[in-house]
Amino acid sequence: MENMLSKKLNRRRFIGLSSCALAGVAVGSQVKVLRALAMTGEVANVTAVTEKEVFTSCGMCVNKCGVIARVRDGVIYKLDPNPHFLKSRGMLCARGNSGVQSVYDPDRLKYPMIRVGERGAGQWRRASWDEALDLVAARLNEVADKYTRAGVMFASSEGFQEHFFLTFAECFGSPNTVRHASLCLASNMQGFGATFGSNPTPDVLNADYVIMSGANRSEALITPDSIDMVTGNGGKRKLVYLDPRFTKSAAKADEWYPIAPGSDLAFILAMIHVIVKEGLYNRSFIENRTVGFEALVPHIEPYTPEWAETECEISAENIRRIAREFAAAAPRAVYYQGRRSSFFDNDTQMRRAMAILNVIVGNWDVKGGMVPTQTIALSTHDYIAPWYSRLDAGTATFLSEKDGSWKHFRDRVLEGAPYPVKGMMVYKQNPVMSVPNREKTLKMMAQMDFICTIDVTMSDTAWYSDVVLPEATYLERLDPAHALSGIVPVVTYREPAIEPLFESKPNLWIMQQLAKRLGDEVYESFDFTMEEYLEHQTTRNPAILESLKKTGVYYEWTEPKYGTTAGQRLKTPSGKLEIYSERYAERGLDPLPVYSRVEQVPKGKYRIIVGRHAFFTQGTTQNNPYLNDIMPENTLWLNTREADRLGLKNGSKVRVRSAVGEEVLRLEATEKIRPDCVYMAHGFGAMSQGLSKVYSRGGCDAALIEDGVEPISGNVSMHQTFVEIMPA
């Protein structure tokens, strides 16, 4: 570990003291130095004297980077990267640094609130925890009595304390947990899972050749890939990047192609065609480790580069060259699968094709290839199988029991079939802002008898709730240990940097209090402290907790391991990498990916596409004062030539209209986008006045995007909406 650290972070050597070495050490001597400097005017301001340093783990996005919170006089003033946390390569991004503001933002939720006016009218009264919790418990029981226990849905998103929310749903007796996966990576997990048996991790650090499509790693930061993409291999690797927009990743790429949206599958199939036809695949690997290659050979016959060129607008010549370069670089070559894959209704099959392309060049489980994702086992509580069928059962072919499908679930709530859902508990999710077709989400909520949201800010979803409960922020909580998977898996940890401000409470406490009110048999599952829970998690290996307390992290190994699956059965039906999927064939799905053209942009309209910024995490951080300073409002990107053609001035307000909604925002005429597409950043145009900086500022993409769905995984397809643009 020490070796790894000095290698990765050797710039620290000039100072000869890592910041961790300071942890817990009194710094009185430095106070003297600083005071002396201040007397002579050499230091502007003698304030930064650390009193306490606390190990925590960033809560601003899914990466959960290791953090050292610096606390002075009971105030968190700075979050620094924890150098022991290797996965982030010793960094903390803008969002991570802005975490301080999530604690001290005047907009944060401070007290339990009960709605007094109409839903969404913003009239609230402050309530005591007892009153609010009594009300929530009573209303949950009412819904259960009137309908069934499955009549309450539990919407939540990932987080260290989400487990308790899901446990609560289970103890309450509802199978209807609806998580974020069907707005994000469900089709990715499905496509790669069907091929590899699991979702592998691309070894970006050691790859010589990386192709990224639908993954904007300079802006949609994923550790360590975003960093390794730029700095790995001494920056000598080749990066081929496909995106309808010239993003900050495009700016870093060796080659950028503004691919026709929805045609990535054509590009990949043509690459496979070239590699198979020219015999550039890894013969012995295919023989030993895969099934179904013989079916692939005739299957890819029609998918020539010349054919693909007409679909994806990348020249046959370039497709051929890229395919040859990719195969030549293999096994140190990856077609990077990205994370969010909610683009088109062919997404699972597109990810299958990506997976197959990786498989045939034999990059599995080797340095610079697709590496089995590893994790460190923590002890957990077992889940009891729910009594009822999920409301959305039987919709997508392979529906996740735990995640569900937002699109299908919402439709069935609106139909009231096969049974009514009239209660809604929300934890750390903001479906009003994040599920496409906002109007439908609001209708779904309007038919609920009761809605309670637990969050740190007054999200749009909280705004439309009946009771809002303030959760303590991640910097104010002792949390469960959390295993992050990857090539080098790690366990992270959160000690509270300060006590929860105002009347905010950790989610465990909230769940315990509700459980108590629902009866002894429910509370039994919550009768423990967080300290006891942490000990339970690490019973099998107490070294984990010791290491977490000492360094904020726990590793079992710090260098990548390759070849661990040699001679092992994979978690696919055949135990091998599945080029041809028998399982798909049995379910009436294409066992090999078949291309069909997505609906083309009608004349006079534009395809609306979504994407990320390094400043914001989905719809959650736009109101953060530090981050809002960077980007206070979103704009509608439109190609300069199109803007001229429509006579629309850069910076002027435009109306964007789709079949399901209409938004007004400022135009950004730019060269950075295909002429047939428009783009807007997510998370603006909020309806909640509790988000003072983004309330009514800019436009909300969820209000415009129609709710298409990918049929195999139930993931939404967000790039299938066409809009008109006019002056506002």
Place this chain on the structure above:
Amino acid sequence: MKNKRYAIVLDTEKCLDCKACTVACKAENGVPLGRENYRNWVEEDELRGTYPNLGQSSTPGQCMHCGNAPCKRVCPTGATGASPEGIITVNDKKCIGCKYCMTACPYNARYYSEKLEAVDKCTFCQHRLAQGRLPACVETCPTKVRLFGDINDPESEVSKILAKRRSRVQKAEMGTKPYLFYLI
């Protein structure tokens, strides 16, 4: 032994324009909220070309801690000074807020802080250096665009990389002798 002379070397090729350095600096140094208040920045350079042949780079910056600092020359009260290591400082007690220095700085590296009632700027996080830590912008950067160190020490990483690679300074023609070196 020679005095220390601090410098930053930047490899802008690695810059993602993620603004981590900007936010880290604001938090570390208590820079007031607001886009007009900043001690460092990342500028998106002009877009090259037209669709679909495009290129763009970004350039982070901050006070260049000039060897021949115009801000220091114009300060009527001596509020702007230099530490032995070359860090250009502002003594907020002496600053009268005349903003001559802001006008004189060719890099737009200073802002007026309502909080301090004085002009404020990058100090290379002097207080962190005293604790044996790197400036916040240097430490937090995902791709480690900035290297910080003593340019008078030939063994320092900044000296080594400057010996190995070509670099430039901003607005060299103004004779300010900046100590932020941009690798070419």
